[in-house]
Amino acid sequence: MTIAEVSEKFGLSQDTLRYYERIGLIPPVTRNRSGNREYSEEDIKWVDFIKCMRQSAGLPVEALIEYVALFQQGDNTLVTRKELLVEQRDRLAAKLEEMTSTLVRLNDKIVRYEQTIVLKEKTLHKRN
Amino acid sequence: MTIAEVSEKFGLSQDTLRYYERIGLIPPVTRNRSGNREYSEEDIKWVDFIKCMRQSAGLPVEALIEYVALFQQGDNTLVTRKELLVEQRDRLAAKLEEMTSTLVRLNDKIVRYEQTIVLKEKTLHKRN
DNA sequence: ATCCCATATGGAGTTAACTCCAAGTCAAGC
DNA sequence: GCTTGACTTGGAGTTAACTCCATATGGGAT
Structure with missing residues (x-):
């Protein structure tokens, strides 16, 4: 899925999606040969989870960043x-x-x- | 009650209390002869209500300002x-x-x- | 080859809601 | 009568969380 499609699907702006990735609120998204984001199933699950935890539960961005960082450590x-x-x-x-x-x-x-x-x-x- | 006491009682900083009044989130507070705020029972009820609606319910400041303005119109x-x-x-x-x-x-x-x-x-x- | 469009990046700008600051006033105590 | 400390105001500064912008790049249609 392209960033445009993910943006559409979740009602998050492309800027917000890139921002979330930039600050580590979602792990680095898969890229295609030309460097564009190609969201995998995994990536999409992250977006879904983070959107839910932010917008619906209002969990602090900081805590979620830490969670993602821990996740990436295995x-x-x-x-x-x-x-x-x-x-x-x-x-x-x-x-x-x-x-x-x-x-x-x-x-x-x-x-x-x-x-x-x-x-x-x-x-x-x-x-x- | 002085602003210091109200601040203490509700856990809102004096700055926040003045700010709330300034933007019309609570109606103008009673003053004593020297111009200092002397919170009446009414005033304190407003602080309590607004604190609750802001901090606990997260109602938008804008809506509450409108509510207070309407209230003051009778x-x-x-x-x-x-x-x-x-x-x-x-x-x-x-x-x-x-x-x-x-x-x-x-x-x-x-x-x-x-x-x-x-x-x-x-x-x-x-x-x- | 050129144009177009979606995407990329780094960094600046915006918004809401405080929070802080400088400069001034007033009543009380020494 | 001077200092002290709590209070006043208007305005500037801060923080979190985006949002926008300028500039660049990579492929597909003409």
């Missing part, structure tokens, strides 16, 4: 990598809890707004 | 304000779902790591 970093993921997972879980209670708070606020608005409408009715 | 913006909150609530709920499935994905990955690590350990045992 099997003797398995335990470290796992620990890194566990830490991020725990952070994410905590964040989720926090956000859930904020969602509840927002919902409550909305309900109070609805009540206030209904009250206002009734008052207007009475007047007219 | 009761005839009730419906607009409610709609604004509903939109943000829905976004937040969507984000939460997305994050939940990413959490699952991360968890799965961790489980696979654990299996791989256990396998490695067994292999080593056999060898030695």
